[in-house]
Amino acid sequence: MQVELISNIEFDQIRRFFQQESGICLADTKRSLVSGRLAGRLRALKLDSFNAYLSYIAKQGNELERQMAVDLLTTNETYFYREPKHFAFLEKVLAEKQGEKAPLIWSAACSSGEEPYTIAMLMAEVFGSRPWQVLGSDISMRMLESGRTGLYPLSRAKELPTHLLKKYCLKGHGDFDGYLLVDDKIKQHVQFAQRNLMEPQQLDTKADIIFLRNVLIYFDNKTKTQIINNISRCLNPNGLLFIGHSESLHGISEQFTALKPALYRFKGARS
Numbered sequence: 335m336q337v338e339l340i341s342n343i344e345f346d347q348i349r350r351f352f353q354q355e356s357g358i359c360l361a362d363t364k365r366s367l368v369s370g371r372l373a374g375r376l377r378a379l380k381l382d383s384f385n386a387y388l389s390y391i392a393k394q395g396n397e398l399e400r401q402m403a404v405d406l407l408t409t410n411e412t413y414f415y416r417e418p419k420h421f422a423f424l425e426k427v428l429a430e431k432q433g434e435k436a437p438l439i440w441s442a443a444c445s446s447g448e449e450p451y452t453i454a455m456l457m458a459e460v461f462g463s464r465p466w467q468v469l470g471s472d473i474s475m476r477m478l479e480s481g482r483t484g485l486y487p488l489s490r491a492k493e494l495p496t497h498l499l500k501k502y503c504l505k506g507h508g509d510f511d512g513y514l515l516v517d518d519k520i521k522q523h524v525q526f527a528q529r530n531l532m533e534p535q536q537l538d539t540k541a542d543i544i545f546l547r548n549v550l551i552y553f554d555n556k557t558k559t560q561i562i563n564n565i566s567r568c569l570n571p572n573g574l575l576f577i578g579h580s581e582s583l584h585g586i587s588e589q590f591t592a593l594k595p596a597l598y599r600f601k602g603a604r605s
Contacts, residue, residue, distance in 0.1 A: 340369045344384040348372070348407075351388065355404050356473055357532040357561070358552045371406040375399070405476040412445040414452050414486075414494040417547065420576050421452060423597065427543070427574070428460040436466035437542035442531060442565055443549040444470035447481025447516075447524070448490055453545070454520045455498045469541070471529035478526045484516035531561045537568045544569055547596075548578035555586060562587045571602035 340348075348368055349360045360368065372387065379399075381387050391400040415421055431437060436457065441450040450470035457466050472478055485506075491499055491514055502520050506513035529535065531549070544565055550558045566589055569575065575590060575598045577583070583590050583598060590598035 338383045340365065340384045344388070345369075347388055348384065351391075352404065352407050355400075356408065356530070357557045358408075359554065360407070368407065372403065375402065375406070401475055405474040408474045408477070411548075412448045413490040413492070414448045415491075415498075416449065416452075416493065417579060417596075418493060420545075420547070420596070421456060423594070424453070424543070424576075425456055425459075428456060432460050436461045436464060438467060438469070438537075438539055439543045439545070440469040440471070440537070440541040440568065441545045442471055442529070443546060444472050444477075444481060444526070445474070446477045446486075447484065447526065448486065449545060449547070450481070450524050450526075451484065451516050451520060452494065452498075454524050455494075455502045457523065458502065458520060459498075466523060468524045469537070470524055470526045472526075473528065473530050475528055478528060481524075481526050482521075484521050485510070486514055486516075488512055488514050490514075531564055532557070533564065535564045535568050540570045541568055541573060542570050543574045543576070545576045547576055548581070550577060550581045550586075558586045562589070566590075566600060569600045571600060573600045574598070575600060 345365050345368060353359050369384075372384065376382070376384065376387050379387070379390060381390060387403075390396055391403055428437070439450075439453050439457070441453060444450045447470055450468045454468045457468060470478075470481055472481075488505075491503065499514070502517050503514040504517055506515065546561075546565060550561065553561065562583065565575075566587070574593075577596050577598070579596045581596060583592070589601050591601060593599055
């Protein structure tokens with residue numbers, strides 16, 4: 335079936351839908367991305383226009399397709415050991431806590447799981463078989479399923495230190511040549527769950543460290559403040575927050591003290 339080109343009105347409607355669902359405002363330059371990522375779903379459903387697709391996902395009973403649309407429009411660029419300076423600092427923090435209870439770390443927008451697995455490898459180096467856990471969350475169910483599987487192209491691990499790759503990852507053979515599988519001894523410590531950071535958050539136990547990297551760049555200042563307020567409810571006083579190197583909390587939140595570029599300490603909830 336031939337799919338009609340996306341019209342200006344349809345693109346604006348999809349942008350509004352995606353912002354309502356995720357808080358992310360797609361730029362005018364994302365028109366071809368939107369068309370390319372959703373066209374396959376129109377063909378699969380035998381729909382000839384994006385307007386028909388919008389009507390379809392708005393109907394009660396089509397919630398799974400609605401989630402599929404959000405998944406397809408979500409940007410998911412990530413790899414193991416991304417921004418190495420952060421992980422070098424984390425290694426020092428964990429080493430200082432070696433004789434203490436392991437900190438709870440939350441990767442709050444974990445995409446397909448490379449970030450929480452990198453964190454988990456560093457945790458395993460320090461805490462070994464002692465009780466510890468890493469939380470990974472994302473808005474995309476598709477990305478979370480990928481994370482739970484733990485199977486990745488080897489190219490995603492180019493930045494991962496060799497000793498961690500050899501110790502905690504299995505090399506694929508045959509049909510899986512060129513892939514790695516995260517070892518079960520790491521996977522068992524990582525818990526994945528769907529979370530929309532636009533909504534107030536609550537964890538069973540507050541985190542000591544939160545990674546929220548390369549997320550805020552997609553939002554306006556009002557939404558950034560909302561997200562920071564939501565996640566700070568889940569962070570212990572004096573807890574650490576890592577954000578992306580192109581991001582800042584300046585003018586966004588006064589609840590944090592800057593320690594280094596893209597690294598903050600939580601002062602505690604406002605009274």
